[in-house]
Amino acid sequence: MSKGDQTRETILDEAVRLASQVGFTGLTIGQLADRTDLSKSGLFAHFRSKEQLQLQTLEHARRRFIDTTIRPALAVTRGEKRMRDLFDRWLVWESQMLPGGCIFVTGSIEFDDQPGPMRDALVADQRDWLETLATVARAGVEEGHFRPDIDPEQVAFELQSLMLGYHHSARLLGDDRALERARSAFEGVLERIHA
């Protein structure tokens, strides 16, 4: 990695952390300059516009999410085990990787009524994620762990709902039992689809 690439990685790591707390709308080049000890003009040269900063921060988060959550889960045996692993890894991503929790949850709400490149990128990310969940459910059917008549997209919708519910309960309400509740609901979903 060249020095320029390293600086870029450092800036984007910090941007992802910051956006997880203040949202993409609250993310400013000024705040990012304070946090990284880089000059505002240097950062402007990197990103050129607030929208470019937002888009590159989202893209960076996407890479981090694939590296820490999706790729390792794909190394686990197909079917139920992989689904459990993926859910556990998402919980770690949400609760331990970023100070403000899952940045895709935050971004999804911020941009759901604002057409433009950020909304398009978030929609693409979320569709990929739902497809990943549905694919893992489908493989569970092929492996004989889940019933053949399940609707994999419905399973993906329900798992995604639980993740949003966990974010809400843990981050907004500070509920000590949020993790327990999310796990219990997850077992409920698995029970219903079990072969």
Place this chain on the structure above:
Amino acid sequence: MSKGDQTRETILDEAVRLASQVGFTGLTIGQLADRTDLSKSGLFAHFRSKEQLQLQTLEHARRRFIDTTIRPALAVTRGEKRMRDLFDRWLVWESQMLPGGCIFVTGSIEFDDQPGPMRDALVADQRDWLETLATVARAGVEEGHFRPDIDPEQVAFELQSLMLGYHHSARLLGDDRALERARSAFEGVLERIHA
């Protein structure tokens, strides 16, 4: 209602609509002036600060939500019927009452990492809502519709998760099947707790 009260209602109705689309952070006295044909200085006299505008908008949404969703559901027979009614009414609130969907979902994500009066008010609102859902579940047990060993707070968590999932799927992803998915997941929850 005095003329002053009527003006106030009109302003707050518009503020709730606007905040549902652009968030409480995006809600400005300037935009509100444009939408209501009132002067900015007149609106400043009403609200004094952006935070006061946000808090009063949230309080107004809370009253609307109670009037249109909670109160009518409490008029329905206790137990399973009331739970179905409440869920249906929430879906109407989310999908038909405001241009940007449930304003409490939007606010919850905006303020989850920002301590202050808005976060406190949102937490109180969301706790009340979860308590309402748990109480309806508990009454269902008393009526013999739901099993006595269910955990009413867990039911509330799962229903709340579905609502967040529906908001995400319908608003961000524009999924035509969002309503069908939410209803199917709701039936799954009911099936699991049924006596």
